Amino acid sequence: MVEVQxxxxxxxxxxxxxxxxxxxxxxxxxxxxxxxxxxxxxQAVMISGPPGIGKSxxxxxxxxxxxxxxGGLQSPVLRGEVFDLPGMxxxxxxxxxxxxxxxxxxxxxxxxxDAEGMKxxxxxxxxxxxxxxxxxxxxxxxxxxxxxxxxxxxxxxxxGYDRVHQAFEELLGExxxxxxxxxRVAAVLLDDVHxxxxxxxxxxxxxxxxLPPGILLAFxxxxxxxxxxxxxxxxxxxxxxxxxxxxxxxxxxxxxxEMGEKRFDLSIDDAAAGLLEExxxxxxxxxxxxxxxxxxxxxxxxxxxxxxxxxxxxPAGLAFATLPESGRAWAENLCVLNPPLPVQVMACMxxxxxxxxxxxxxxxxxxxxxRRLPGGEYAFAHPLLQEHCRHGLSADAxxxxxxxxxxCFERSMHRLSGRLHxxxxxxxxxxxxxxxxxxxxxxxxxxxxxxxxxDYDTALVLTERAIVSxxxxxxxxxxxxxxxxxDLIRQKVSGPAxxxx
Numbered sequence: 001m002v003e004v005q006x007x008x009x010x011x012x013x014x015x016x017x018x019x020x021x022x023x024x025x026x027x028x029x030x031x032x033x034x035x036x037x038x039x040x041x042x043q044a045v046m047i048s049g050p051p052g053i054g055k056s057x058x059x060x061x062x063x064x065x066x067x068x069x070x071g072g073l074q075s076p077v078l079r080g081e082v083f084d085l086p087g088m089x090x091x092x093x094x095x096x097x098x099x100x101x102x103x104x105x106x107x108x109x110x111x112x113x114d115a116e117g118m119k120x121x122x123x124x125x126x127x128x129x130x131x132x133x134x135x136x137x138x139x140x141x142x143x144x145x146x147x148x149x150x151x152x153x154x155x156x157x158x159x160g161y162d163r164v165h166q167a168f169e170e171l172l173g174e175x176x177x178x179x180x181x182x183x184r185v186a187a188v189l190l191d192d193v194h195x196x197x198x199x200x201x202x203x204x205x206x207x208x209x210x211l212p213p214g215i216l217l218a219f220x221x222x223x224x225x226x227x228x229x230x231x232x233x234x235x236x237x238x239x240x241x242x243x244x245x246x247x248x249x250x251x252x253x254x255x256x257x258e259m260g261e262k263r264f265d266l267s268i269d270d271a272a273a274g275l276l277e278e279x280x281x282x283x284x285x286x287x288x289x290x291x292x293x294x295x296x297x298x299x300x301x302x303x304x305x306x307x308x309x310x311x312x313x314x315p316a317g318l319a320f321a322t323l324p325e326s327g328r329a330w331a332e333n334l335c336v337l338n339p340p341l342p343v344q345v346m347a348c349m350x351x352x353x354x355x356x357x358x359x360x361x362x363x364x365x366x367x368x369x370x371r372r373l374p375g376g377e378y379a380f381a382h383p384l385l386q387e388h389c390r391h392g393l394s395a396d397a398x399x400x401x402x403x404x405x406x407x408c409f410e411r412s413m414h415r416l417s418g419r420l421h422x423x424x425x426x427x428x429x430x431x432x433x434x435x436x437x438x439x440x441x442x443x444x445x446x447x448x449x450x451x452x453x454x455d456y457d458t459a460l461v462l463t464e465r466a467i468v469s470x471x472x473x474x475x476x477x478x479x480x481x482x483x484x485x486x487d488l489i490r491q492k493v494s495g496p497a498x499x500x501x
Contacts, residue, residue, distance in 0.1 A: 023255025042211025052284030250281025
């Protein structure tokens with residue numbers, strides 16, 4: 001049954017497993033050179049490229065090579081991922097901390113991470129992150145009174161950016177000392193930092209400019225222009241720092257042939273590989289093409305590949321054309337959710353209960369378009385798949401799905417962890433569902449909280465949404481309050497920088 005299901009879904013679009021990684025020999029050698037220097041001096045490196053080029057897969061391979069280095073015990077690899085939801089500040093860094101806690105609790109690294117200094121550094125950093133997040137998280141569960149959502153918000157405990165930076169720096173310093181003492185290197189890996197907020201990027205920049213020996217920090221950044229990708233900002237922040245960049249481009253024909261054979265059991269001749277090198281050289285496009293060939297039972301000749309590519313609107317469209325009808329329906333119904341996707345909310349969106357929820361999670365893990373995250377939530381296997389689904393929605397479908405998403409979050413709220421993600425998701429779904437009364441109130445309230453935390457990027461996004469909603473409502477008092485809040489934020493952004501307390 002599993003084999004039948006895997007054939008129906010195709011090979012996964014999630015980052016390549018390390019053992020199936022293909023090509024990129026030059027880039028791997030550059031990363032290995034950076035890794036070899038990390039034992040004496042902490043090292044940072046950025047992996048960049050357009051969407052679908054294989055940045056996350058290369059990060060996976062780097063993690064494997066760090067852990068499998070010869071010379072004794074495995075080395076720790078800590079991973080965090082940034083998701084596209086405004087306001088999830090420091091979320092990836094908190095995931096790194098959780099990963100370190102899990103590693104310390106396991107026997108994978110012997111007693112190395114069980115040292116008292118390491119445990120104290122973990123406890124301190126965890127406490128600081130929790131207090132910082134409490135600035136915008138509710139003290140208790142949100143409750144519903146009639147049609148109004150009531151939230152009880154925590155007051156700021158006075159923990160600012162400087163404390164967060166200090167705690168994370170001390171954590172890495174202690175980890176680096178343990179690594180140097182055992183001749184190993186710990187890798188800290190961050191994926192999709194182009195989605196990070198300005199404060200996240202500030203923490204990343206401050207940390208990587210003073211990395212202790214024994215620490216390798218590697219992160220990926222999408223180079224696509226427009227849409228606030230963040231790449232230009234990252235390049236400017238790194239300019240003159242000496243931190244290397246490993247840019248990725250399309251795969252060469254010998255690498256394409258290797259991928260076809262290793263991941264799809266397809267024998268690609270030189271003529272077909274040459275066509276793919278010219279037209280579809282990024283791994284995502286190659287995956288879509290090879291899955292389409294297998295789905296249609298076609299031999300991978302130059303002619304058949306040309307026909308497949310000619311009939312495709314774009315690589316993501318080609319990927320969806322090969323999915324079973326149930327897979328396309330799932331993707332369309334879930335595409336408005338912001339990852340990480342909670343199981344309870346997914347089941348609600350798909351109108352599943354009881355044993356069907358278990359079946360859903362089983363099929364998710366077998367599918368080629370979804371992947372399970374370390375915390376038990378899910379995400380689309382590749383952002384291009386979710387973007388394709390969102391762009392294909394009609395205006396009415398987008399409104400209806402966002403309204404359903406808001407309702408599902410409210411229904412599941414008492415069972416969900418991560419209050420910040422819940423609140424921000426609700427504010428987003430209310431706004432796009434045109435539920436302007438709820439959207440205005442919650443967006444303005446959250447905007448105020450982020451303003452006081454000096455996350456002005458997020459505060460401005462939320463406050464602008466509150467303004468639009470107040471205008472649609474015709475609520476002059478609410479509109480005036482939102483505009484006043486927006487003016488305060490703009491003054492902070494344009495005015496002289498001041499230290500964060």
